[in-house]
Structure formats: C-alpha cells, structure tokens
Amino acid sequence: MNAIAKVGAFAGAVVALGGLGSAVGATVGPLGEPERAGHQKHEAAGGGRAGHAGHGATKAPAVTGLNVSEAGYTLDLVEDRYQRTADATLRFRILGAEDEPVTRFETAHGKKLHLIVVRRDLATFQHVHPVMAADGTWSVDADLAEAGTYRVFADFRPAAEDEGLTLGQDLFVGGPHEPRPLPPAATTSTVSPYQVDLDGHLVAGKTSRLTLTVTKDGEPVTDLEPYLEAYGHLVALRDGDLAYLHVHPEGAPGDGRTEPGPEITFSAEVPSAGTYRLFLDFQHAGEVRTAAFTAEAH
Template sequence: MNTGVKITAFAATLAATFGTAYGVGKGIGPVAEPAKAGHGEHAAARPGTTGEEAPKPGKAGGHAGHEEGGTKGTAPAADLPGGLQVSDGGYTLALETPVTPAGKSVLKFSVKDAGGKKVTAFTTEHGKELHFIVASRDLTTFRHLHPVKAADGTWTTPVDLPAAGGYKAFADFKPAAPGAKGITLGADLSVPGGYAPKPLPAVAPTATVDGYQVRLGGTLDPGKAGELRLTVTKGGKPVTDLEPYLGAYGHLVALRDGDLAYLHVHPNEGGPGPDVSFTATPPSAGTYRLFLDFQHEGKVRTAAFTVTARAAGAPAKAPAPTSDEATDSAGEHAHG
C-alpha cells in the first residue's frame, strides 16, 4: 500500500469496464496511434456507441453501481460504460444551468431520485460526496470540479469554459441509501456562440504541463486488461514526492471519442512517484483521451493524451517520438 495513503476504489463509472492491478513492466511500449481523420469525421468511424457489454471490474476497480440494471425502459447499466445516460438506477442528473456563457460562470445541478426528489445523502469517497467533470465534445477542454452541496440537495460550482460549443457534465457519486451502488451520470451542457471544433490532439507519448513532463507507456486492447504507466519528471529528473490528491497519488479519467463514454480509474499500489500505474479494460476499439491529475508542490496539474484501443488483429502503429518541448495535449483543463 502506498506510503500513508490507502488507495480505494473511486466513484468512477468504470465498474463495468475498468479494474486495478500493480506492476507495470519496464519494457512497456507506447500506445497505438489512431487512424488519421478530421475531428468531424470521427463520429462515423468511431465504434463503441452501441452499448456493448463491458467486462466486470476487478476487486479494486471503480464503483460497482454499473453492474445493476438501469431505470425502467432503459438498457441495463452493465451494457453501457458510465456517463452515457442521464438517468440510471433510479437516479437522474438534473442540470439547472444547461446553458452557460463562455468564460467564468456558475453551474447548478442536482441528483434526483425516482420520485423526482433531490438527493441529499451521499457516501463520501476520496474526500468528496460527489465528483463532477465537465469536458468539451471535441475533448480539448477538461474540468475536474468540486461542487458544494446546499441543504436542499442543490450543488453549485464555479467553472471557466473558454469557448462556445457542446460540453458534457458527469456526476460521479454513490448514494447513501442502503445497498446503493456507485453511479456516473452524464448530461449535455452548451455554451452559445459561434462554434469551431478543434481537431483531436495527435497521439504522442509525452505531455508537458507547467514544466512537468509526463510519459505514457502501455497498451489498450478492447475487452482485455492492459497496464498503463505514467512517469512524471521535471527538468529531466524524476518526481519522487508526488502528493496525495483526494487520497491518491493520481487520478485517471478516460473519455471515448465520439460518445464521451466516461471511464475513471485510480492508481495501483505504489508511489509517491515518479511512476503512477493503472490497469484498464476499454469496452471497445476506438480512440480515447486520457486525463491524468497529479499533485506536486501544492498544485494539481492535468496531463492529457490521445490513445487508441486496437481491435483484435489490427496492426499496431506506434506514435513517433516527441521532444521534451511537446506541448500539453490537454488543450484546456483546470480544477475547481
């Protein structure tokens, strides 16, 4: 177990798709490069929008909530990765501010039960009752926010969204009701104005953020557990004193390009750096964006990568090496 920190499963959508294990080998290679396509072409080419069933989680994966059936009239949650449904398991994510201006604003939302009543009791996991993510549809903006709950069950959080366009909000939580499982719900959010989607950032093994270099190694194979290792350095030297952030040395969110299926895992035992390792089982072939949150010297940074989960038998194509001056592929990201 990591020094002084117990890594537990986090409210993460990924009970049906992600597991956790330790021990990434030193010979791990880079993830594969996706097929070349403009961002507007991805929707037709991307698989994974049919809701195929994902494998069951490992013993320390994410929330177990996705093994339960969905609400009446919807597909069982086990058939879908997290975040694809606004309602699941008798709970609904209700955005009170589904349209918000570009720049700084305030988002309000609630989680409602099957009777339409705002839920006020949640189970605290990794220091929070609910974790809230906002990402742009083109996957170039990422926000990991920490909303505050009022007594009536209304959540409020400031946010800074840089440009007009479509976004998606994810609420990751576990109700305090007896026997409740973890759930991740997703709802559309829009910023009005002229919209010019950015192309999906290219595959690269290294991302740079605030002077830190993060190198990604590993493979993603649909339906198979694959090890990912992210190594943090600064100025060419390994960072060996990463700080716990919400009870862990790193948090990883994966969003599938096209439908923004939400996959969220946490590190295996180890730490405090420079390596943070994960084991992931993507639900389908396709392109994903990975967002790694890590904390050092009192500040949380996010490094982002574009990776591909290859279909069985598909030829692997490794990304070309990049220089240490590679720009941060997250585009825009921040923490609330």
C-alpha cells in the same frame, strides 16, 4: 470505478470520477445490471450501473456516463445554456424517487460527488468538486470561456445504494466556435515544467497496465502529493460518444509499498477498440495539474 470518477470511474475517475471507487487496482466504469423503475422519461440508450472491474477481467466493461437518468436517479442541471465566461456557476441536483433531490451520499476519495466537465471535442477538461446546499442543490464554479457543447459527468454514490453511478448531461455555451481536431496518439504530454510519459497499451476488453512517469525539468518527481487519497487520477473518454471510465492507481499513499512517484501505475479496461482521450490529474508543490493523451485501443 465505484463511480469521478472523475476518468476517476479512468475517475481519482482522471475518472472513478457513486463517488470514485476506492478499491486498490482497477476501478473502472460500470458493470451492467438491470435498471430499476423510475425516471424512464429521461432514459437514453447505452450506459450501465457503475462498479468494479478487477485484474485479469476478460469481459469488456459496459460504458457509463451516456445516460442522464439511470437506476432511478437523474442528473438535473438547473441551467444548461450559458454565455461564455471563465467563472460560470454550475448548479444541479441528483433526483431520486418522485423527482425529490437526493441529499445523502457516501464519501469516496474525500468527496461526496465528483464532477467532470469536458467539451465534446475533448479540447477542454475540468475535474471539480461541487458543494451541496441543504436542499440538495450542488454548485461549483467552472471555466466556460470557450463556446461549444460540453458534457457534464456526475460521479457519485447515494447513501441508499451499494454501488456508484455516473450520469451525464449536455451543456451549451453560446457563441461561434470551431471544433478542434483530436491530437494524434502520443506517449508524452507536457504540462510545463512537467513531462508525463505513458508506457503501456490499451487492449479492448482486457486489463491493460498503464504506467505514467512524471518528471520536472528532466528530473524524476519522487515527492508527488496525495490528491483525493491517491497519487494520481485517470479519466478516459471514448472519442465519438464520450463513454466515461475512471481508473485509480495501484496502491495508495501510506500503504507502505507505494512510492510517491515518479511512476503511477493503473490497471484499466476499455470496452471497445477505438480512440480514447486520457486525462491524468496529479499534485505536486501544492498544485494540481492535468496531463492529456490520445491513445488507441485495439
């Protein structure tokens, strides 16, 4: 992902998820490269620069989204503790050199920044698009109706950089809660009245071709609508540490060869064997819907 990424960055993420990558084919997580000086006080283990992983790549991509600071940039939540509410307003900044807010970003998939908000048990998922004020403070409404610990991923590309970043920070919602178990691996997800079927398998360190087929009331959907300049966005999160990947589909609306459904095909790499949660955003009849899958990588 030219990572938002939102998943996108799997991103449109789910996550290329700076900014979600616009290349045709696989656009996944980061390619590790030496970090620049700056914001070392915020650094956490893991993570790497965001970039591209093309077809046929054999080297597993480094993970992304594990660091709150990286390459001289920091994700700075104005507040990281909330009471339960369905209409919370999240505010944050991207800090650069000397802790000054960054205000210039490149546009990727129609947005200058993609924000993914998930609860750490992967029971909830939101892909939203904040608006930036003149002082560099971003804001967006999010549903925090359920208590628990959330992970916030900011997927963006500063104007001064050649590649994008995905930074992550935890957010806490007060109140009693019981983590929900991850659903078992399955190849079908129902978002009534839609059904999405997954064909393909994740293979650690190799390019995996995944095809998702959308039907409505048992009939193929052949008029999917472009959403963030694609027919679908897929975000993958690794169970355990929530390592973030965002992948965009092969082809693009209007390229003369990509049909608007029922199939959306992705080329994706995951960095390791294990369990992943996949979130597909697609738009039909003017509404964006999200289908979720649990998948095992071997």
